[in-house]
Amino acid sequence: METDLSPLWISLKTSLVATIFAFFSGIIVARWMLNYQGKGKGLIDGILTLPLVLPPTVVGFLLLLLFGINSAVGQLLMRVGVNLIFSWPATVIASTVVAFPLMYKTVLAAFEQVEIDFLNSARTLGSPEWKIFWQIILPLAWPGVVGGTILSFARALGEFGATLMLAGSIPGKTQTIPIAIFFAAEAGNMRKALIWVLVMVAISLGVIAAINSWSTAQRPSKSLKIKTNTFTKKLLNFLIFGQFQDVAISENDSSYQRLSPENSGYSGFPRSEPELLVNLHKKLPDFTLDVNFTADKNPLGLLGASGSGKSMTLRCIAGLETPTQGRIVLNKRVLFDSERGINIPSRQRRVGFVFQNYALFPHLTVAQNIGFGLQNFPKTERPKRVAKYLDMMQLTGLGDRYPHQLSGGQQQRVALARALVSEPEALLLDEPLSALDSYLRDQIEKLLVKVISRYEGINLFITHKLEEAYRVCGNILVLSQGQAIAYGSKEDIFERPPTYTVAQVTECKNFSPARLINSHTIEALDWECTLNVIESIPEPLTFVGIRAHQISFLNQPHQHNTFPCWLVETSETQHRTTVYIKLHEPPKGSDDYHLQVELYKEKWVEFKDRPLPWYVRLDPLQLIMMRE
Numbered sequence: 001m002e003t004d005l006s007p008l009w010i011s012l013k014t015s016l017v018a019t020i021f022a023f024f025s026g027i028i029v030a031r032w033m034l035n036y037q038g039k040g041k042g043l044i045d046g047i048l049t050l051p052l053v054l055p056p057t058v059v060g061f062l063l064l065l066l067f068g069i070n071s072a073v074g075q076l077l078m079r080v081g082v083n084l085i086f087s088w089p090a091t092v093i094a095s096t097v098v099a100f101p102l103m104y105k106t107v108l109a110a111f112e113q114v115e116i117d118f119l120n121s122a123r124t125l126g127s128p129e130w131k132i133f134w135q136i137i138l139p140l141a142w143p144g145v146v147g148g149t150i151l152s153f154a155r156a157l158g159e160f161g162a163t164l165m166l167a168g169s170i171p172g173k174t175q176t177i178p179i180a181i182f183f184a185a186e187a188g189n190m191r192k193a194l195i196w197v198l199v200m201v202a203i204s205l206g207v208i209a210a211i212n213s214w215s216t217a218q219r220p221s222k223s224l225k226i227k228t229n230t231f232t233k234k235l236l237n238f239l240i241f242g243q244f245q246d247v248a249i250s251e252n253d254s255s256y257q258r259l260s261p262e263n264s265g266y267s268g269f270p271r272s273e274p275e276l277l278v279n280l281h282k283k284l285p286d287f288t289l290d291v292n293f294t295a296d297k298n299p300l301g302l303l304g305a306s307g308s309g310k311s312m313t314l315r316c317i318a319g320l321e322t323p324t325q326g327r328i329v330l331n332k333r334v335l336f337d338s339e340r341g342i343n344i345p346s347r348q349r350r351v352g353f354v355f356q357n358y359a360l361f362p363h364l365t366v367a368q369n370i371g372f373g374l375q376n377f378p379k380t381e382r383p384k385r386v387a388k389y390l391d392m393m394q395l396t397g398l399g400d401r402y403p404h405q406l407s408g409g410q411q412q413r414v415a416l417a418r419a420l421v422s423e424p425e426a427l428l429l430d431e432p433l434s435a436l437d438s439y440l441r442d443q444i445e446k447l448l449v450k451v452i453s454r455y456e457g458i459n460l461f462i463t464h465k466l467e468e469a470y471r472v473c474g475n476i477l478v479l480s481q482g483q484a485i486a487y488g489s490k491e492d493i494f495e496r497p498p499t500y501t502v503a504q505v506t507e508c509k510n511f512s513p514a515r516l517i518n519s520h521t522i523e524a525l526d527w528e529c530t531l532n533v534i535e536s537i538p539e540p541l542t543f544v545g546i547r548a549h550q551i552s553f554l555n556q557p558h559q560h561n562t563f564p565c566w567l568v569e570t571s572e573t574q575h576r577t578t579v580y581i582k583l584h585e586p587p588k589g590s591d592d593y594h595l596q597v598e599l600y601k602e603k604w605v606e607f608k609d610r611p612l613p614w615y616v617r618l619d620p621l622q623l624i625m626m627r628e
């Protein structure tokens, strides 16, 4: 008996075409839903997912209502001579409708998994949203897209109820394998049904094997190790550098040596003194940011406790967050003005951003990462610029590696090169050294200081390390609970912090409430002493403080502001000892101390065995008088 193989071909043909439709529509709709923030998002998502949860016969019935000859669509199609019902296209429609939600849901989930910092990073590098989608979101979500495609194919292949209702069971025309199995079994032809069942099982096993192999391929992406094949790499080269072949990036390229701002093709860098004016008000549910400052060529360090609003300030300047009110002007260009309704998108701000976690694109090589921000530059110039910055950041020879093949320090330098390569007018660094160990930190900090000193734009630098801020920046802005509480040269901020909070943020350890006695004398209430002062006393005086390393011990009480003291306890780091002391009388316990003094170990070893009491001097020149 000759076997009619038409159900196999119809099934494969239908599933394939339905998968192609589901593939494109799923990606397009998922992309749209990713950005859609309007009303009814949940409802729209529910409607799009409905065919996944409804019984297929219900879907088939609804499709009949939509496309049947009595419906508006059916009537319209009839007028042009098309009757969809009980035709092969009807099998495709039914399969597409049931396969679509699987594609849409899987792809949307994959899109949502792409880290927001990758997208923000691409935005600050000047990429429009459609490029970000093609070059970042889609490649990173690709394993999910493939998984969704395989699932959609499997669902389309197994479709039965909706197809039967809309397309019927016409052998050689609309009869698919699942329908053939049903009718064979119903007619008592168990042998025929079994053969189709075995065919289905074989195809299903093939699909499961495909899903498994893709899940395995997807797993490395979690550790950001994306496998990129040669074709993908070339394609990305084409998208980024404008050429398919591997981009020759060599520091020996003579044309690279000739590159200078004058012949670089870029003419946008302002020749006048750079200036950034920031006046920001941003209201969040549990936090309000209110800062107002200017920055010039001198690097500005942003200091403040965790959650004080440092990152939010940088993100508003870069256009990654929108202030509720305010104005941001960079080199006379208004980037944001709430009153005039101006909000320049991030990609047009010409602001380079280095993220705390670097946000290097894991599927792009080092050269492609650095070249990502150069897509508006002439094609011939891009590799030369990349080579220049590879060299500047001591990354020569690493252009072809992927981020996961680099050390933390190398990744940091790539992030810096990527932010700088297009010569932005401002460079914003959000704790750029925080992920490095102390050895690398020192090395990269030196490089950073060198690079920043050559950089001609505005530089804002967030750090939690005071020494780092002191070494890298000329000016300091101190934030506390969303407010700028001090702003000035680093010397002023560190030597004369105006308030208790600024002194705390700049790591002053010793404080006492204080009261004015006369223009040269104050009383330190907690320390139970009277102190002579030299500097002018602020009004109203509330606190006096002194930094732990600026307190000295004497052998004899022979000067002003010298008091007998007793040792309470000590704590040690590898080079320094912190000594806790009680003034005027012996301590009653380990918490009973007035001051902490920091000494180099050698000095402490010299001193520690001397008989008590010792004498401690609070130098009038080192006293910090604060208002609050």
Ligand SMILES: Nc1ncnc2c1ncn2[C@@H]1O[C@H](COP(=O)(O)OP(=O)(O)OP(=O)(O)O)[C@@H](O)[C@H]1O
Residues within 6 Å of the ligand: 284, 285, 286, 287, 304, 305, 306, 307, 308, 309, 310, 311, 312, 313
């Ligand atoms: N998208 C957001 N929605 C609501 N609140 C937010 C959002 N982003 C930040 N915040 C809040 O804004 C405040 C400031 O956050 P920000 O990240 O600027 O702090 P930070 O000073 O940079 O802290 P850290 O030093 O820990 O990075 C925090 O209280 C934070 O919870």
